[in-house]
Amino acid sequence: MSMSSSSDGLSPDTTPSIVVPDAPSLRTDASPVAASHTPAPVTRAAAPGGVPDPAPAAETPLPGRPLPRVIAVANQKGGVGKTTTTVNLGACLAELGFRTLVIDLDPQGNASTGLGIENRGLDTSMYHVIMHDVPLEDCVEPSAVKNLFVAPASLDLAGAEIELVPAFSRENRLRRAIESVLDDYDYVLIDCPPSLGLLTVNGLNAATEVLVPIQCEYYALEGLGQLLRNVDLVKRNLNPRLEVSTIVCVMYDARTKLADQVVHEVREHFGEKVCRTVVPRTVRLSEAPSFGQPIITFDPTSRGAVAYREVAKEVSRGSTRRSG
Numbered sequence: 001m002s003m004s005s006s007s008d009g010l011s012p013d014t015t016p017s018i019v020v021p022d023a024p025s026l027r028t029d030a031s032p033v034a035a036s037h038t039p040a041p042v043t044r045a046a047a048p049g050g051v052p053d054p055a056p057a058a059e060t061p062l063p064g065r066p067l068p069r070v071i072a073v074a075n076q077k078g079g080v081g082k083t084t085t086t087v088n089l090g091a092c093l094a095e096l097g098f099r100t101l102v103i104d105l106d107p108q109g110n111a112s113t114g115l116g117i118e119n120r121g122l123d124t125s126m127y128h129v130i131m132h133d134v135p136l137e138d139c140v141e142p143s144a145v146k147n148l149f150v151a152p153a154s155l156d157l158a159g160a161e162i163e164l165v166p167a168f169s170r171e172n173r174l175r176r177a178i179e180s181v182l183d184d185y186d187y188v189l190i191d192c193p194p195s196l197g198l199l200t201v202n203g204l205n206a207a208t209e210v211l212v213p214i215q216c217e218y219y220a221l222e223g224l225g226q227l228l229r230n231v232d233l234v235k236r237n238l239n240p241r242l243e244v245s246t247i248v249c250v251m252y253d254a255r256t257k258l259a260d261q262v263v264h265e266v267r268e269h270f271g272e273k274v275c276r277t278v279v280p281r282t283v284r285l286s287e288a289p290s291f292g293q294p295i296i297t298f299d300p301t302s303r304g305a306v307a308y309r310e311v312a313k314e315v316s317r318g319s320t321r322r323s324g
């Protein structure tokens with residue numbers, strides 16, 4: 001299912017120029033976040049731990065986006081950190097006291113297993129919600145983290161991509177399902193599969209925001225234009241409120257010049273939508289899912305945990321939680 005992420009064979013000294021020929025610039029977007037920040041520095045020095053120092057916090061608090069927020073985590077490239085970001089951002093938002101639901105919309109089910117939900121032989125999963133109108137609340141499971149809940153996926157969701165084609169109201173299935181539970185949550189994060197098929201369209205149609213994780217590696221920006229065009233198509237035809245609100249640079253390796261160059265290019269293109277925090281590449285982040293835990297419980301003081309906590313603060317800045 002995964003598309004390959006073409007990052008192999010790159011020597012640390014390779015510094016090709018990175019272009020986004022097909023990515024429309026989003027910098028003119030007058031979203032509340034884009035409008036209220038001062039410009040971020042384009043490049044920042046890497047701290048000894050490998051993560052560029054966060055820029056100083058803005059002096060005036062930003063107006064928060066109203067809760068609840070429904071955020072689709074999408075990038076049709078495979079293996080770029082969608083699930084890792086969904087799981088760990090979700091856990092960190094929950095730790096901040098926000099009631100958070102992670103919806104696993106990927107038949108691979110990695111967000112489910114990464115949060116300790118055994119998704120084999122589930123009676124109800126996102127497949128049943130999407131294809132058989134089972135209420136979303138019937139498939140939601142609590143996770144081991146307080147305030148964090150999961151709507152798990154199982155392999156049969158792969159069939160939904162095809163079964164949906166002739167289905168009535170096929171793009172609206174997830175949106176309707178989420179509407180019925182929205183009062184229960186502050187944040188709903190949707191982990192999209194690595195494709196631009198009907199499942200991802202359902203995710204984009206159900207959300208008001210898109211969060212795009214971008215790997216700090218060669219070819220990272222390839223295909224981004226296609227994603228942005230699809231977001232635009234969904235916005236124009238189905239969901240006028242949709243916007244790309246957040247870009248998170250992930251898998252940052254301070255040993256490569258290229259990583260800095262990618263962060264630089266991403267900031268050039270997307271301006272204030274890019275999180276100031278950059279998530280480092282760390283072994284602990286890649287180990288945590290096999291223990292069914294987010295990084296904040298698996299290794300609470302690790303660099304990955306620190307980074308995702310910062311990302312959660314940035315994403316939720318100005319929002320007042322509705323739950324305790």
Ligand SMILES: Nc1ncnc2c1ncn2[C@@H]1O[C@H](COP(=O)(O)OP(=O)(O)OP(=O)(O)O)[C@@H](O)[C@H]1O
Nearest residue numbers: 002078079080081082083084194251280281282286
């Ligand atoms: N910051 C990181 N440091 C080290 N490893 C990471 C990091 N982020 C993600 N990984 C690892 O990289 C791999 C791909 O990450 P992840 O599954 O989150 O990507 P994805 O975009 O959801 O993939 P897919 O497109 O297949 O759904 C996983 O093995 C994950 O553990």
Ligand SMILES: [Mg+2]
Nearest residue numbers: 082083106110
């Ligand atoms: Mg994934």
